[in-house]
Amino acid sequence: MLARLAGLNCEPIPTGDVMPARLLLLWDVDHTLIETAGVGAIVFAEAFERATGRPMSAGMAKAQGHTEPVLFAETLAMHGLPDDEGLFRRFAQAQAASYTSRIVELREQGRILPGVSRLLRDLDADPRIVQTVLTGNTRAAAAIKLGTFGLDQYLDLRIGAYGDDDAHRPLLVDIARRRAEHKYQTQFRRDDTVVIGDTPRDVHAAHAAGVRAVAVASGIGSAGDLAAAGASIVLESLEGVEGVNLVDGLLSPRS
Structure with missing residues (x-):
């Protein structure tokens, strides 16, 4: 799964906004x-459990500039779980749903x-x-x-x-x-x-x-x-x- 994921979210971009950008x-x-002041970590844990069926009992890998697939894969490894693209897709969908449900909390606690x-x-x-x-x-x-x-x-x-x-x-x-x-x-x-x-x-x-x-x-x-x-x-x-x-x-x- 940590190989290229370039097939995701690569819809054509409309042309026409020509400008003298440099x-x-x-x-x-x-x-x-x-x-996100901790809201991101809560969302990650919720999405991890929804995707894997197991609570994130061993904690989350350190983010520090990692992409989400790498962070998810390292967290799976900490829990002794196998990694595959289908699992990450389920995680990403659950993560988006969790963020959506916590928008008010994110706005109030984050900055x-x-x-x-x-x-x-x-x-x-x-x-x-x-x-x-x-x-x-x-x-x-x-x-x-x-x-x-x-x-x-x-x-x-x-x-x-x-x-x-x-x-x-x-x-x-x-x-x-x-x-x-x-x-x-x-x-x-x-x-x-x-x-x-x-x-x-x-x-x-x-x-x-x-x-x-x-x-x-x-x-x-x-x-x-x-x-x-x-x-x-x-x-x-x-x-x-x-x-x-x-x-x-x-x-x-x-x-």
Whole structure:
């Protein structure tokens, strides 16, 4: 099951939104844009039990930048259970249903991280930018989380890349690039593509795909850890970050 899952959620993207975009920004979701404050862990446990018929008694594998299929597979292994694609599909469906039933709880307990709403709004208004997500979440889970906090209005989720597109995070970069190029009828070179996340895994995925990484120390990774991983830009948080300054910095000639 941890082999390619590219057959899932790959419906054709409509063309026609031609624009003079110059940068493709690929945002991580959890601990970069939002926090679920424990609701995500509850949902995972509920979905695990519904999919497997067994409670998650041995706990959950550490997330820390894993895609959902990898996290689920590692959690299955902790419980001595076999792994297969059909089981993950059942888990993903149960997870989406559980998030849907807990939207009020998610909104009340979770939060948008500081500076995110303003920055995404500013970037959405910049014609040089196309922004979407590159996340280990499934497409359904990401849409529910971002929609709950109203961030989906700033992100083109149709062209995003998700854990149920491929279990291997670096391969998600080209999935998003191809979708963006098809929809917007413009080429996004690797140097024009930027992964923005909060873990060294996000940075490593960007490098493996040959694109740039901006890292935000809003998760468990410190600014030092993210710099050591090789991020082009490291930010302590997104609070106070001006969209125009971020874009100008990314568009400036590289030394």
